[in-house]
Structure formats: C-alpha cells, structure tokens
Amino acid sequence: MTSHPRWPYAVLDTTAHEPVPFRQFVLKVHGRCNLDCTYCYLYQGPDHGWRDRPARASDRTVRRTADRIAEHVRAHGLDAVRIELHGGEPLLTGPGPVLAYADAVRRAVPAGCRVTATVQTNGTLLTDATLDRLAAAGLRVGLSLDGGRAAHNARRTDHAGRPAWPAAHAAARRLAARPQTYAGILCTIDLAADPLDVYRSLLELRPPGTDFLLPHANWGSPPPGTDGLPPGRHRPRPTPYGDWLAAVFDAWWDEGRLGMRVRLFQEIAGLLLGAPSRAEAVGLSPLAAVVVETDGSIEQVDALRSAYPGASETGLDVFRHSFDEALRHPGVAARQLGERALAEECLNCPVGRVCGGGNYVHRYAPGTGFRHPSVYCADLEKLVRHIAHRLQRTTGPSRRPEQCSTRCL
C-alpha cells in the first residue's frame, strides 16, 4: 500500500480548480528495457512496480486506451493530441506494437483531431527497416542519448555491460538522414562530461532539437555533486548544474545560427519575455500529460517514481475510469495549479515566475511532499539569471517600470 505525503494528497481540494484536459498521452508499449543504464529512474530507482506489470501492453489494453483517448477528445472538443510511445524500450520487439498502438488511437479519435505520434527510444534497435516502417506511418522518433560520443554514453549499457553507443550512434546517423522523422534528442546531464564537448557532439548528430534534463533527484535523494540539506532556498550555494547549463547556453546563443532547438533554453527565454512555457521543467503552465501503463493503469508521469515507491499511481485504469476522473486526482490537479502549488519561498522569490519551482519531481521531500523549492533551486536561479543577462544585452535596455505589463518581480 502506497503511503503518499501530506501535500497534495491529504490537503488539496481538487474540486476547487478548473482542470485542463490532457493533451499528451504517454503510452507504455513495453515495460522492459534492453538497456540497464546506471542512472535510470525507472529500473534503478526506488519503485519496483514495473516488475509486477505485463512486459507488453495487450491488444485489449491498446484498444481500451485508444477508446478512452477518443472519449477525452470528444468530451473536450480537442483538435490535436500528442501520443508518446514509451517504455521501457518501445521497440523491444520491433516496430509492430508501436505501429499498432498509434494506429488504434488514430482510428479511434474523431475526424478533425490531429494525432502527433512520437516514439522515444534508446536507438539500439532502430534498424533501417524499422525506421522505414515508422516513417511510412508518419511517426516521429526521439532518441535518448547523453552526448554525441562514446564516452558521454558510458553509463548507457545493456544488461551484460556492453555499451549501447555503437548501435545508438548508428540510429542517430539514420535519423539525421530523415529530418521529417527525427524528433530530437533527450540528454541527461552528467557533470563528469565537459558541457561544450557534449553540446558540440550533439550538434554533429544534427537533431532538430534537444533538451538537457537534470538527473531526477529530490531533497531526500539529492543530486550527485551536491550535499544534503533540508528543503529550502539556501544561498549562497554551489551551482554545478547551473554552471554546466550556462556554458552550453553561451555556446548555443553565440553560435551565429540556430544549430538546433534547445527546449530548456527556449522556454526560459520565452518566460523572461513574458510568454508561458510548454515545458514541465520551468514555468507555471498546467501539465497536460498522463501515462497509461502496460496493464492499463492510468498514472502520473513516471519520473515521480524517483521520489518514492508508488508515487505515480492514481488507482485508476482505462478499463474502469475515464481520463476526466484522472483529472480530479490530487497528484494530477496539483500539477495544474500553477503559482498556487508553489512553496512560500518560491512565491517570494524574484525568479519564481520563470523557474516555476522547477520540475515538480525535484521538489519532493520525504514526509512533507512536493510543496518545496526544487532541490536544483540554486542551479535554476543561476541559469535563469544568466539567460536574463544575455537576453538583456541582446534585446537592449530594460523597460522602465511604467512600461511593464506584468508586475515587476
């Protein structure tokens, strides 16, 4: 039996806010992976619930999930949704299950609703033949890599300890030849790697975009390279991740052309210019993503599993519950509250409007839950202020206070 922390589970009134419909459905095709990455939050983390789930989504689960998505689309009049074919490794048994899942959803939703389908893969099983089939079906493919060289990916090995890099590199080359299908690269930061070398090597792989992800951590399991403290906005603090990201930002900003989109940087810049964010890592936009596990369980994003066992569970499933019921779950509702979900320290912080408290997962502290600043608070402030400074030098002088359309923070 999962024991959830007090906030949001015991105190959040989920009837007191207007839920935002889900627009992104993360569909677990396979619940197992052919890799055994040392830092994986799913298979190396505290939650071992994956062991009890089917290795693969059954045809019944696929059909029922597709029907539930269609029900949600109709109920809210959605004209577009995203589905993310995920795992584990979604291509573990070839492209067939992925194609079948995408096809089931596309067939189920009403005409007029655009379905953008993306496979997020480690690339090791992405052969030419598989890529041909995915591309022919209009699926986009995203890669998980920690850089563009073998050394950057040393933590990514299979269960026998063999490096994933040779096959993953071949996949990256195949995708570079198919820009219409290439969705981008997700790169988890490793402080041991030189940031500029990681950036330049990723550029060489020619992805249309990338994102740099902070390793999942929280106040109970602080990130590597930092020591443990109670939750709070501690200053001054070392900012190894902020420094790493700032170095990459400068290289990206000064490139003289847009070599590739970098989601985190673009979203922070957009927030500084007054726009809302599309990313869960920063900003205060409502999260519109939900996960369906291989057994049909409806869950919150599974990065939550890095916090404590069962953290992503809702107790709901596609066979008995609609996605509208999931919107009323306290954990889901908490991700749609924006500023109202922030800790007091964040509300009073001049950077809070931009960092938005950071990734919700990184705010967790054992016992008290998620209403805390991010365990990466100092790193985020460092990065946000760095980008603000570079942006200010590029856009010209700040507006005078009387010209501000939003309150000065």
Place this chain on the structure above:
Amino acid sequence: MTLPTDDTPIPLPELAPPDHTDHPVLAAILAELRSREGEFPVVAHYEDAP
C-alpha cells in the same frame, strides 16, 4: 555559486520581445512564441518526450 543571501531579492530585468532582431537564435525563439499566439491555455508537456 549563487548570490549571497542579501542579494537574492534582486529582481529579474523586465524584458519585452523586440519587434525585430538580427540575432538568429532570438529570432527563432520569437518565431516560436508567435506560433503559440492564440493557443489557450498553453500547457506543459512531459519532459521525457522530445
């Protein structure tokens, strides 16, 4: 290293999107922001998807 505690209330600069820029990366950011105009509400997406 972040600012000492006494300096942490320093506000962020108030920035407005420029009407025009020659900076290629900023231009791309502005173009993407323009593409979101009319999108309400703007929602956040899962980090572990590109």
